[in-house]
Each structure stands twice: as structure tokens, then as C-alpha cells.
Amino acid sequence: MLVLLPPSEGKAASGRGAPLKPESLSLPGLAGAREAVLAELVDLCAADEDKAREVLGLSEGLRGEVAKNLELRTAGARPAGEIYTGVLYDALDLAALDPAARRRAARSLLVFSGLWGAVAVTDRIPSYRCSMGVRLPGLGALGAYWRTPMASVMPEAAGSGLVLDLRSAAYAAAWKPKGEVAARTATVRVLHAPTRKVVSHFNKATKGRIVRALLTVGAAPEDPAALVEALRDLGYVVEARAPGRAGTPWALDVLVDEVH
Numbered sequence: 001m002l003v004l005l006p007p008s009e010g011k012a013a014s015g016r017g018a019p020l021k022p023e024s025l026s027l028p029g030l031a032g033a034r035e036a037v038l039a040e041l042v043d044l045c046a047a048d049e050d051k052a053r054e055v056l057g058l059s060e061g062l063r064g065e066v067a068k069n070l071e072l073r074t075a076g077a078r079p080a081g082e083i084y085t086g087v088l089y090d091a092l093d094l095a096a097l098d099p100a101a102r103r104r105a106a107r108s109l110l111v112f113s114g115l116w117g118a119v120a121v122t123d124r125i126p127s128y129r130c131s132m133g134v135r136l137p138g139l140g141a142l143g144a145y146w147r148t149p150m151a152s153v154m155p156e157a158a159g160s161g162l163v164l165d166l167r168s169a170a171y172a173a174a175w176k177p178k179g180e181v182a183a184r185t186a187t188v189r190v191l192h193a194p195t196r197k198v199v200s201h202f203n204k205a206t207k208g209r210i211v212r213a214l215l216t217v218g219a220a221p222e223d224p225a226a227l228v229e230a231l232r233d234l235g236y237v238v239e240a241r242a243p244g245r246a247g248t249p250w251a252l253d254v255l256v257d258e259v260h
Contacts, residue, residue, distance in 0.1 A: 001220055002158050003211055004118075005111045006168045007131075008086030014068075014126040015076035026110075026120040029153035033146065037115055038072060040138050041130055045069040056134055065129035072126050080111055081121030087201060088166075091208025094121060101215040109211070110157065112171040114142045117150060118157075132170045143173035150175035162186065162221050165249065166207045178247055185249035186224040193237070193255040202256050210236070210254070224250035 022034060045052045045066045052066045053059075068075075081094040094105055106122045114132040119125060135141045154175045163177060163185040177185040188210070190203040213219075213234045221227040228240045237255040 001108050001162045003109050003164045004167050006171045007111050007113050008084045008089055010085050011083050011127045012085050015078035017076045019074050020077045020126055025123045027118055027153050030117040030149050033149040034116055040136050041069055042072055056129055072128055075126035077124035077126050080119045080123050080125050083125055083127055087204035088208040091205045092212050104215045112167055117146050146174035155181055162223055162227055182247050182249050184223050186227050186252050187249050188252045190254045193257050206256050
């Protein structure tokens, strides 16, 4: 099972250890594209702070994020699973998983990123600010930029099993499963049961809890239909829609009343 996650807008501080080693990151086929984004981002932030804030969509209060990007090559790095914070990652709580579940997380979780393309939760990266919705002056819109390199590496990364796609729309734009990969992909939407509407907090927290539960029990569904059964066994109310045509993913709605 491969689980695709969005990053978090907020991030923990960089570590105090060794800086980024790009060659150590997962999905080495993305190395050239990562270097191109990294180089332009650092140059942008070094040249004009106000322009960088405009491009990155940062308010005056987030001016310090520009300085953070200047230090991407030298700042200490930490596992991506520690860098990303926020509702989904709080609910996932990787640090509190037992050793077996942490090993499963290291093998199965990929976090999509405007800067890195995608990284494993064990990849060591510095804290940064660059969402997939950013349009860099040279490379253009990052969602579109990443499509070509992602198309060359993600089918292999997906292997032959289930792909559980929990990404938000901006990050899903960087890679859309096709063909037989799409047929074994499931996207998940979390709905507030009484209103049947997507509520951001319910959506993020429940997705984190779902991943945590699957990792904890060691569930290994091989296809979307098996995932539906696994989630129902875990107590979730799930409505599933099989693909209406070839080459499209399954769509799962998870209904929740409240999230504590």
C-alpha cells in the first residue's frame, strides 16, 4: 500500500544536525527537478524579499519565512514526518506509533511538496515555505512543473498494490494516476454526516486517524474494495463508488459526526 499525503502549511523548525543531502532523498528520479526548484526559490528569496513574499503568497507577518528559505542548503534537516505539522499530522502522530507501525509508515507514506515533489516521512529535509500553488517566475506553476518528472517516477513508486490518495486538490494536480494504477487507486473525501459537507477540520483530522489506524493494525488492503472492508472493520462509515470508466480511481466518502 502506498499512501499519498499533502504537506502542511505550517512546519516545525529545522533541526540542528547535518544539513540537507539531496542525494539521500527518496525517489532519486526527481533529483534534477528538485535542484531546479530549490535553486530558483533560494535565488528569489535572496534577490528581493518583497517580491518573494508576493510570489509565495506570504503576509507581512510571515516575512520571516523568506529568510528561512535562504538557509535551505545549510539549515539542519529533520525527518519530514517531524517537519510537517498541523491537524492531519497531529492526528497521525507518527512519533507515538509502535516500532512496527513506524516501519510501515517509512515504507508506505509519501508526502507531496511544492519544493521536493514528494518525500518519504523518513527523508531528512529542512523547514521551508513553498506550496504547490506557487508560480515561480522562471519555472512557472509548480503543480504543472512537477507533472513531467512525477509521471516518470510515480508509476514505479506505486508498485503493484493499493494507492490511497489523501492529497488536496493542489497537490493532486502534480500527479494523476493513470491506466491500471488508477484502477487500484482510492481517493477519500471526509463528510460531516449530518450535513454531508466537507469540513476542513473533519477532513484533515479523520484522514490522519485513518492512516494511523491502518498502520497500527498492520492492514494491507491490496485494492480499493479491500480498503473499504478494512475501514469498515475499523469502525468507519464508508460509501464507495467504483470507477465509472477505465483509468479513473475509486472514490470513497467517509462519514463522521464529530472529531475529538
